[in-house]
Amino acid sequence: MKGADGWDQATGDKWEVQLRKGCLELAILAALWSGKLYGLEILRRLESDSDLIVSEGTVYPLLSRLKALGLVRSEWIESDAGHPRKYYALTPAGKHRALDMAGTWTRFSSSMSKLLAPLEKGK
Amino acid sequence: MAMSASDAQQRVETYLGRLRVRLRGINDLDVREIVEELRFHILDKAGVSGEVTAAGVDAALAALGSPEELASEYLTDSLLARAEVSRSPVQILESLFHWASLSVAGFFVLLGSILGYFFGVVFVLCALVKPFHPQTAGLWVFRDSTGSLVTSLRLGFGSPPVGGRDVLGWWIVPIGLVVGCGLLMLTTRFALWCARVYRRSHVLHRV
Numbered sequence: 001m002k003g004a005d006g007w008d009q010a011t012g013d014k015w016e017v018q019l020r021k022g023c024l025e026l027a028i029l030a031a032l033w034s035g036k037l038y039g040l041e042i043l044r045r046l047e048s049d050s051d052l053i054v055s056e057g058t059v060y061p062l063l064s065r066l067k068a069l070g071l072v073r074s075e076w077i078e079s080d081a082g083h084p085r086k087y088y089a090l091t092p093a094g095k096h097r098a099l100d101m102a103g104t105w106t107r108f109s110s111s112m113s114k115l116l117a118p119l120e121k122g123k
Numbered sequence: 124m125a126m127s128a129s130d131a132q133q134r135v136e137t138y139l140g141r142l143r144v145r146l147r148g149i150n151d152l153d154v155r156e157i158v159e160e161l162r163f164h165i166l167d168k169a170g171v172s173g174e175v176t177a178a179g180v181d182a183a184l185a186a187l188g189s190p191e192e193l194a195s196e197y198l199t200d201s202l203l204a205r206a207e208v209s210r211s212p213v214q215i216l217e218s219l220f221h222w223a224s225l226s227v228a229g230f231f232v233l234l235g236s237i238l239g240y241f242f243g244v245v246f247v248l249c250a251l252v253k254p255f256h257p258q259t260a261g262l263w264v265f266r267d268s269t270g271s272l273v274t275s276l277r278l279g280f281g282s283p284p285v286g287g288r289d290v291l292g293w294w295i296v297p298i299g300l301v302v303g304c305g306l307l308m309l310t311t312r313f314a315l316w317c318a319r320v321y322r323r324s325h326v327l328h329r330v
Contacts, residue, residue, distance in 0.1 A: 006266060018199070036192045039160065039164055040167050040168065042165055049226075054169075055187075055188065056164065056183075056187050056194050057185055057187045057188035058194060058196070059238070060157070060160065060161065060164070060187075060193075060197075061193070061196040061197045061199075061200045062199060062200065064157065064197060064201070064204075065200035065201070065203065065204045068200075068201065068204035068205070072155075074210070081163075081170075083163045083166060084163065085163060085167075086156070086159075086160045086163075086294055120252060
């Protein structure tokens with residue numbers, strides 16, 4: 001329902017989801033920065049470190065695409081659970097892409113922070 | 124409620140079997156890896172407390188979405204990843220055929236792409252055969268048996284239409300090449316744009 005100022009909750013939610021979705025690829029590359037992880041660990045890392053709650057049905061195809069693009073590589077490693085797990089790690093191209101994206105993100109968020117500073121003071 | 128190992132296994136296998144069938148279009152080795160990875164993911168999630176439960180298996184499968192939805196995501200991602208390497212219309216159409224079998228959106232994108240590629244190829248062919256069939260190949264305008272005005276791209280086979288006029292003449296060569304190649308490029312861009320929009324809206328829906 002629209003408020004008096006024309007802003008409705010649904011639009012706000014959609015905007016937030018779009019914002020989260022836009023940084024999903026960067027978030028996955030960043031999660032892999034410190035070492036190899038398997039799919040479920042990536043999901044948990046995103047959930048605990050970034051507040052990004054992503055469905056499995058979104059992350060696995062995306063990992064597959066990042067692999068096809070040569071940004072991550074994968075290997076099967078035996079685990080204590082009794083079955084192997086597919087671990088993903090960044091390739092040199094993936095590290096380069098992660099740094100590029102992180103740089104863009106930092107510049108963008110820093111300029112946005114300046115712009116948003118008066119709003120923070122006015123709260 | 125604890126379920127027997129065989130019940131859990133059967134439920135998982137049914138899901139993975141449906142997914143495997145719908146992943147046609149991705150190479151066999153990749154399909155095997157996808158299926159194995161998801162099998163172990165489901166077991167990890169369902170057995171998080173040490174015992175595989177019916178609720179655990181159901182929750183893990185629900186979180187993945189239906190096999191059709193999941194296959195659609197793999198196929199559109201595969202289409203986009205392959206397009207980064209090669210923009211071959213054959214590869215794109217092949218991926219679109221599989222996507223079309225899974226979703227209405229894919230069907231309409233396939234339909235539009237077939238039309239675009241068809242007209243693109245016809246324009247290019249018309250330009251290429253004009254030097255070999257100068258009297259008959261080209262863009263013809265004529266009246267059919269009912270008297271209606273008909274426009275037709277002819278590749279030069281058979282005789283020219285009675286009372287017809289070759290509108291472009293030799294201009295069909297440069298125009299056919301430019302329009303044909305343009306249509307082929309635009310169709311590829313259209314198909315990839317649709318795949319991106321579909322993928323984005325799907326991620327948007329699920330994040």
